[in-house]
Amino acid sequence: MATSRLISPALRYTPLAVLALLESWVVWDLLAVPDRRWIAALSLPFVVNVAFLVLSRASHRRWARWIGLMALGTTYVVMHAFVLGIQLVPALLFVSVLIGQVELRILAERFAPLFLVTLTATQQRQIGGALLRALIRLTIASILAIVIPLLAADLATAGVVPVTTIPTALVLSAGLVAVVLIIALLPSLEPKAE
């Protein structure tokens, strides 16, 4: 069937691999917690995360997947905010990878099982192009999601990253204002009535 030719196994299994990476990351950090009481307390949301993700995998329930991912994020944030302390670069990386995992899964779902019609070569090329464009945008979003907060942090602490200069600070400020304006003014995220 056209489906198997269209969707590479890489796209199909990448979200799963990224999720496994995030889980291992949280387990690794959990093992670094010195206090046993904290380990016990943090294990609870982690177990909830694993249980709901397994449930979502078995029963294809969307709400279970959402709860699982929320529990994973909660475990990480609470662990670092209250026990280990937040290291900015790994924390930003973790949040960005988590967002990227959700985006990748949605892309894989959209491009995999719904192609029930037999597609022509031209249509397959178009879909391939669309997939590539979506992946490029996702990559750009992920990079910006790490770089902009880092530069903002650098500005705040003045000199964590050696590239901090007055022009960088000005560009960054302009960028942040632009982001806020875009979010405030663009109506595309509002529900549109037909």
Next chain:
Amino acid sequence: MRTPLSSGLAAASMGFLLLGLALRNWQVVLLALPPVIVLALGSLAPPPRPRIVAVRSLSRERTDTGREVDVELLIRNEGGSLDLVEIADILPRELAVIRGTNHAVVSLEKAGTLRLAYTVRSQVKGDFVLGPVRVRSFDPLALGAHDVALDLRSPLVVAPAMEDLRRAQLQPRRTRPWFGQVPSRRIGPGTEFWGLREYVAGDEVRRINWKASARLERLFTNEYEGERSGDVVIVVDARRESFVGTEADNPVEHAVRAALGIADRVLAAKNRAGLIVQRQVIDWVPLAFGRKQLYRIVDHLVHVKPGGEWRFSHVALVLSRFFPRDCLIVLLTPLQDRDALTAVIGLAARGYDVAIVSPSALEIERRLRADTEEDRMAYQILAMERANRVAQLRRVAQVVDWDPATPLALALRRMTAWPRPA
């Protein structure tokens, strides 16, 4: 349209911000930025509004239950290029897709076309509408979608399957003055020998009985039993009480199928047929002859859905006002309650000739249930109750207790006479 992901990102961002402020931790506040940045990038490339034109064609607009219908949907993109667009041709849930698909996710360039071809089949009768066509254009970051519904609707009438009743003896006992195929117990034009009388001027030569004439040395003419037509009114009990089982396998569906078979048989034998359906309203078709009347009856039967709170005795009111007293009433009811029983006894008391075909709800229910000891016991008790009801009715009417899993013709053949002898 906002997707759950965009709401989730906004909520996560807000959560980080509040947590950071509560803990007075600027690093946690900065974690609010990645979701906001993804949202901002998403808003820079909103999903385009699809401008789609669609044309649907059906291989047939009227069909029977179980017969396949080919559907072709041609879609053309009149707007700008759409990276990812989901197209779904919405079908009534009664229609099952047998081959092909009514749903696809594709990329459509400007002026690009897509052809969706699929085959549907319905196991239940009904008056269905295919459509509308729903089109959803996706944002590459899955943060928004743009929905459009194309108001493209195609009617599809699915008539009930016809029972083959060619060998069933279905004829009214009382006849009308019109020529037909029912022996009328009166002298007239027909094929069955009735008696002899003396020849009178004007008698056809081919009717002279030469043997009798030679023996008695006078001319004698054969007389025949006149064959005339009668009236049959089919009454379908489609009250809510009569619905037991699944959508395709319930007494009302089977009664409709039987009604169509009986109407076809009655009309083919040159009788008049009429119809009364008790559903949410009492619906009727006046008596008439011929093929057109069969189509009228089909049109009414297609719309039969179980429902309504009316008492069954209201049928008697319609019968007495709109139908002649000397017609044969064929009542199709599962005999689920005593209301039908009382109504039949009332009709018989008023002089109507009543025959009952009863699709057994008990047999339908038995097939749907697990075969446990309790179920078997319950079945036996209910079967006895039903047998008692049927026995009561047999005093006033002919009753055919029909298991819908078997052909109706077989059940009718078990009857000794149709209708009961005078």
